[in-house]
Amino acid sequence: MIHERDQATFCEPADSDPRVQYKIDECLAQAIEEDKLKQLIKQTNESLPSLYERSWETTQSSGSFGENENAFRIMQYNILAEGLSSGPDVVTPFPRMVPDDKCFGGFSELPHPEKALDFNTRKYRILEEIVKYDADILTLQECDHFFDFFQPALDSLGYDGAFQAKINSPCKKYGFYSDGVAVFWRRKKFVKVSIKKEARMLGTADVKVTYCIVTLEHIQCKTELVVCTTHLSAKVNQQSEDKRTAQLLYVLKRGHEIAGDRPFILAGDFNTTASAIEVDKQAEGTFQQSNTVIPMCKMWTKPPLASAYPLVSSPNYDDMESTDDQNIDVKFEYTTWKMRKSGEVKRAIDYIWYAKKSFKCHRWLRAPDPAEVEASRFPGLRSPSDHIPILAELSLS
Numbered sequence: 138m139i140h141e142r143d144q145a146t147f148c149e150p151a152d153s154d155p156r157v158q159y160k161i162d163e164c165l166a167q168a169i170e171e172d173k174l175k176q177l178i179k180q181t182n183e184s185l186p187s188l189y190e191r192s193w194e195t196t197q198s199s200g201s202f203g204e205n206e207n208a209f210r211i212m213q214y215n216i217l218a219e220g221l222s223s224g225p226d227v228v229t230p231f232p233r234m235v236p237d238d239k240c241f242g243g244f245s246e247l248p249h250p251e252k253a254l255d256f257n258t259r260k261y262r263i264l265e266e267i268v269k270y271d272a273d274i275l276t277l278q279e280c281d282h283f284f285d286f287f288q289p290a291l292d293s294l295g296y297d298g299a300f301q302a303k304i305n306s307p308c309k310k311y312g313f314y315s316d317g318v319a320v321f322w323r324r325k326k327f328v329k330v331s332i333k334k335e336a337r338m339l340g341t342a343d344v345k346v347t348y349c350i351v352t353l354e355h356i357q358c359k360t361e362l363v364v365c366t367t368h369l370s371a372k373v374n375q376q377s378e379d380k381r382t383a384q385l386l387y388v389l390k391r392g393h394e395i396a397g398d399r400p401f402i403l404a405g406d407f408n409t410t411a412s413a414i415e416v417d418k419q420a421e422g423t424f425q426q427s428n429t430v431i432p433m434c435k436m437w438t439k440p441p442l443a444s445a446y447p448l449v450s451s452p453n454y455d456d457m458e459s460t461d462d463q464n465i466d467v468k469f470e471y472t473t474w475k476m477r478k479s480g481e482v483k484r485a486i487d488y489i490w491y492a493k494k495s496f497k498c499h500r501w502l503r504a505p506d507p508a509e510v511e512a513s514r515f516p517g518l519r520s521p522s523d524h525i526p527i528l529a530e531l532s533l534s
Contacts, residue, residue: 155302155315155336156231158285164257165290174293178268181261186519188266189505193530196498206357208499208532209326211445212272213404213489215368215473216263217242217522218279218316219256220308226251229312240311244523246476247513254516260286262521268294270502270528273323274353276366276404281308281316296321301334301349303368318366318405320351327353330361333395339383345370346384350395360533362495363396367405373417374424381409382429393439400495400533401440406487406524407431411448417482434490445489445498445529471504473524474514481514489529502528 168177222244223229225237241250252258260282267275275296280287283300291298298321306315317336322329330352339346348367355362367388369381385407392401409415411431417424434442447469472487491498504525511517515525 155304155306155317156309156313157302158230158282158314160285161289162260162282162286165286169289169293171293171295174264174290175268178261178264181258182265185258185262188262188269189509189519189525191505192503193500194503195500205499205532207355207360208530209273209355210271210528210530211274211276211364211402211404211489212267212270212526212528213276213366213406213487214263214266214526215278215406215487215522215524216280217259217516217524218281218308218313219259220281220306220311220313220316221279222254222259222516223256223311223313224251224254227256230314231309231312233312234310242523243477244475244513244516245478247517253518256282259516259521264290264294266521266526267291270526272528273326274364274402275319275321276364277319277321278366278368278406279316280319281306281314283317283319287319287321291321295324297324297329298322299329299332299334299349299351301336301347303347304336304338304345318347318349318368320349320364320366322351322353322364326356328356330354331395333391335391339387344380344383346387348388348391350392352395352399355533358533360400362400362402362533363392364402364404365392367403369405369407369409369430371408372424373415373426375426378409378426378429381407382433385430385433389433389437389439396440398440401442401492402496402531403434403442403490404488408486410484410486434488440492440494442490443493443498445491445501445531446485446527448485469501469504470507471525472527474510475516475523476514483514487524487527489527491529491531495534496531497534499530499532501530502526 168174222242225240300319302315302317308316332351334349336347350365352363369384370377409430415426471483472485474483515523
């Protein structure tokens, strides 16, 4: 069922209220039943090339996932907001405050961006990705159509969800609704216990934090677990990395306060890699940062965390760090790969972290084969976002 919208916590200036669309998408309103929605997804996408094929990587402690009643699948996905990717000819619900050449999300190398980035198509392509991998828990970022599209659509597919809009979302200057983060869970497997979500400024510095924490009860084994998602600041430079570190510390503390000794999962777009140092060469100069976000996750003790994916610890992807469950010789190269005027960017910046003592990781989904990826990279006709969804199969210990 679609629940009444939860009250969010905002600590922000009065002029930064989020823009949210509650009216259900007209096309979706005609296909609210599961079978009708799946047919609409199929019809919308049947003229497009297929989504990328991907394979699962089994971990050292895989065990028998399929027969484990405590097991579940989680998807982490930055879905690319409409407000950060639409073209200049799209009619916006609010006045656009940026010039036309700033549209299409800067994906200047993408052939026919008006087709590949058309949200009327992309939104069903995103649903196709979700249906394809059949996850039990979803954590989403850059969601700017929660109440009008993704909540009712995923409700039809058997999920409940919670959403938190950002403070001063960048989508607003493009004339669109505010984007934010969301958590969805499959009703057949989990029941909601509580929700804590917040968007606020941290201190007097220009540091904004957005998170959504949902406490769930696993129906089969009656165990409660806490799932948190966040979206950390972008850009490669030391100031931005310092912001991300402050954001993450705040989110980890809130997560610990809520979870206590209960199993804890943190998934999101962290906008930083596990490399010790990162360098970004732009037209306006070269920027370098010493990364501190991922070391914080690795050193966190409340509770100690493990990454479901191998951690990329060098820019050349030739030095991999494994977690307790991983095969150290398995490479994982990227979660985002894009072409812009400033150059090509290929980074692993999305993560699924879990409490080491509470979960086992059985499998994780590998990225598409680089040889198969379109020359314009992501997004494209075979991928609706500039990020790929990452997935892991976990079980409660």
